[in-house]
Amino acid sequence: xxxxxxxxxxxxxxxxxxxxxxxxxxxxxxxxxxxxxxxxxxxxxxxxxxxxxxxxxxxxxxxxxxxxxxxxxxxxxxxxxxxxxxxxxxxxxxxxxxxxxxxxxxxxx
Amino acid sequence: xxxxxxxxxxxxxxxxxxxxxxxxxxxxxxxxxxxxxxxxxxxxxxxxxxxxxxxxxxxxxxxxxxxxxxxxxxxxxxxxxxxxxxxxxxxxxxxxxxxxxxxxxxxxxxxxxxxxxxxxxxxxx
Numbered sequence: 356x357x358x359x360x361x362x363x364x365x366x367x368x369x370x371x372x373x374x375x376x377x378x379x380x381x382x383x384x385x386x387x388x389x390x391x392x393x394x395x396x397x398x399x400x401x402x403x404x405x406x407x408x409x410x411x412x413x414x415x416x417x418x419x420x421x422x423x424x425x426x427x428x429x430x431x432x433x434x435x436x437x438x439x440x441x442x443x444x445x446x447x448x449x450x451x452x453x454x455x456x457x458x459x460x461x462x463x464x
Numbered sequence: 465x466x467x468x469x470x471x472x473x474x475x476x477x478x479x480x481x482x483x484x485x486x487x488x489x490x491x492x493x494x495x496x497x498x499x500x501x502x503x504x505x506x507x508x509x510x511x512x513x514x515x516x517x518x519x520x521x522x523x524x525x526x527x528x529x530x531x532x533x534x535x536x537x538x539x540x541x542x543x544x545x546x547x548x549x550x551x552x553x554x555x556x557x558x559x560x561x562x563x564x565x566x567x568x569x570x571x572x573x574x575x576x577x578x579x580x581x582x583x584x585x586x587x588x589x
Contacts, residue, residue, distance in 0.1 A: 358510070387572070389567070389572065389574040389575070391574070391575035391576070393511075393576075400560060400579040400580065400581055400582055401511065401560075401576070401579055402579070403575060403576060403577050406565070406574065406575040406577070407574065407575070412577065444510065444511055446511075446513075446575065446576075448572050448573060448574050451524050451573075452513070452524065452526065452527065453501075453513040453516070453526075453564075453573055454513070455503075455510060455511040455512065455513060456510070457510045458510040458511070
């Protein structure tokens, strides 16, 4: 099983929207609606931002949204804020296993 | 409020066994809808799932680590434990424990919704 594929970095200006992709296969992302996204600030534990492709836990801003098409999932952050600067990881169920993406560092310019 | 706290040695010698414990407070480890997992993160790198355990003892492991990993649970202490044998420098990482949501009759493990703060384990002589 290989890790899910994410771009190494993305950037955007405050107020803009950005999208982070997460590409897998039909055995993971494409096969189940169990994609989740995590935000990690330096030195901190990851925080769940999206689960089951497009659901937000209580307390997570509505500026964060998720979607999926085929074997590629996406995380969109609208109205970028300085506090959104962090590394984002996708994850997927994969037949009795859990896969993570390599992480995408978001820079808010 | 659910809290998870990892504990254990911060330094392990090569070829020896890494042992960590995660203490869960503010909730019961004997929940029917959750597994409890270990995830690690080498310095400057991404996340890697190690494995997860149900309160009754059922386990799932990352195939790449399965031959070296044992995860166990002690419901009386509300704790889970990780043992990783024959460690090398490549096992140097921050180790996290987390609550792993399960879904469906076949208990598919779908997301981690609560994490410990993590503990750095360095493998070095």
